[in-house]
Amino acid sequence: MARCVIKDIVNKENSQVSVAGWVHAKRVHGKITFIDLRDASGILQVVFTQQNAELFKIVDAVRPEWVLKISGTIQKRPEKMKNPEIITGDFEMIASTLEVISKAETPPFPIEGSGYDVSEDIRWKYRYLDMRRPRVLEILKQRAKVKRFIRDYLSDRGFLEVDTPILTKSTPEGARDFLVPSRLHPGKFYALPQSPQQYKQLLMVGGIEKYFQFPRCFRDEDLRGDRTLEFDQLDIEMSFVDEADVLKLTEELVIEVSEKVIGKKVQEKPFPRMTYQEAMKQYQSDKPDIRKDKNDKNTFAYLWVTDFPMFEKKDDGSVGAAHHPFTAIHDSDLPKLTDSAKLFDIRARQYDLVLNGHEVFGGSIRTTNPEILTKVFNALGYSSEEIQVRFHHLLEAFSYGVPPHGGIAAGFDRWLMAMLAEPSIREVIPFPTSGSGFTSVMEAPSNVDKKQLSELHIKAV
C-alpha cells in the first residue's frame, strides 16, 4: 500500500492507509498501547490492542525513534479523547500491520521539547537528531517559505537571479578572508566571497539592470550571537535608481514577508527614517531598538537609518572607508572631498534597515563617476598603483559604459532570527558552527593528508 503522509490522514476516515515515520512516543497501558508516529508533516496516534495478539507482541519491543511502517484503519476518536495539540488530534489509527524499517539507539538528548535547555555543542554534534524536534523543523520550513516568497516576489518584478562565484579574489580591506590555496598556481590563493559586492556591480555594467541572489558569504572573524563564519545574504542591485527606489522596493518586500509570510504586525508604516546623526544623538546607536513594547514578540519595529558618514578615523589615525569606497556621497558634500578637515562630515548615500535593534539590511547608491572615485581613493590614501592593483577590474568595467546603480543586501539569517524571535543566529541555520568555529556533525576544521598539502604546495607543520 502506498504511503500516506500523516497530515493527510484527516481525509481518510474509515479507510485503510499506510503511514511511515519515527516513533515519537510510546505509551503502554497493559492491554492497550499507543504509539505517536511522527513524520515531516505531523504526528499521528496509532492504537494497538490485544485483539491482534501477534501485532501486540511485536509492538512490545518497539522503542522511541525507531522507523516504522504501519498500516491500519483511520477512525474518528471518541469526543473525550481528542487531542487539540496535534493536527491529526481528532483521529487515530487502529493498527493492523507493523514493519520495523530501522531500529534506533536511545538519542543522546530528548527529541521531545524545545531543545533550548540542551547545550549547543551536543545539539550541533547531533543536529540531524535536533532537527527532528517539531520546533526546529518549523524554523527550517519558515526559512524555506521566506526564501521562496522572496524569489517569487522579485522574479515577478523583473529581477534576474544570478549566481556569482564562490572562488574569488581576496580583498584585504574589510573583513578577514577565508583563503583557498591554488594547486595549479603555486603560492597563489583564491578567497571565499565576503559578499558579491563587486560582481553585482559588474552585472549592472553587463546590463542586467535588476539582480538578486541568496549568496553564501564568508568572513573569517570571531563569532557572536548574531554573527557566524558563513551566512546567507539576500543581495539586490538595480540600475537607473536612487535611494527612493531601493527603499521603496525593500520596504514593500519586507512588509509582505513580515505580515504575510511570518504573520506578524509592523509597528509603523511606512518605516520611520532617521539619519545616522539623529540616531547617534537620540539613541547613542546606529541601530536603535525603537519597539514601544520590547516584550511584544508579534510586532516588528523597522527603522531606516540613512546618511552614514563616508569616512571614519581608524585606530592608527588614518582615514578609512566606513563602508566601501564605491558608496556614493551626497552631491552637496562633494566639495568636502578635497578638504581634509571636512572629510569626516561627508555623508554617504548609505542606508541600513534596523529591526528591533538588529541591523538586518544595508545598502547604498554607488559612485560610478571616475573623477569622484579617484578623489575618494585619494582621501583614503591609496596610491595610483594600489588603486590599479585592487580595483582595476571594476574601474575598467566602468570605462565601458556604466549605468547609475545602487542596491541593498540583507543578512538573511540574522533577519530571520529577529523575525522568529530566536535567541541566536545558530537556531535558524540548518548546520551552524559553534562559537569557536567548529562545524556541526562533521567537526571541521580537521587535519588533512600530507599528500593533499604537498599538492597545494603547503609544508606540513
Place this chain on the structure above:
RNA sequence: GGACCCGUAGCUUAGUUUGGUUAAAGCGCCUCCCUGUCACGGAGGAGAUCACCGGUUCAAGUCCGGCCGGGUCCGCCA
C-alpha cells in the same frame, strides 16, 4: 587578542563559598504491573575515571596553575 560565566550519570542540574566515609535529584534507560493515554501512571533496578593534565594536602568534585570544550560581551566584522 581581552573580560566574564559554565563543564558532575545519556540529558538537565544540586553539591565547590568552609577539602573529610559509599557524590544527590528530576528526566531518560532496563525489568515488572496497568484497556484510553497523549511528556500516561505505579513499583523496583542499573548507570559517574566529577572535561583533561599537573600541583598543594594525611585527604581534592571542592583549593592553585595550565589546557580543551561551550556560552555572553569588548576588540574585530570596509
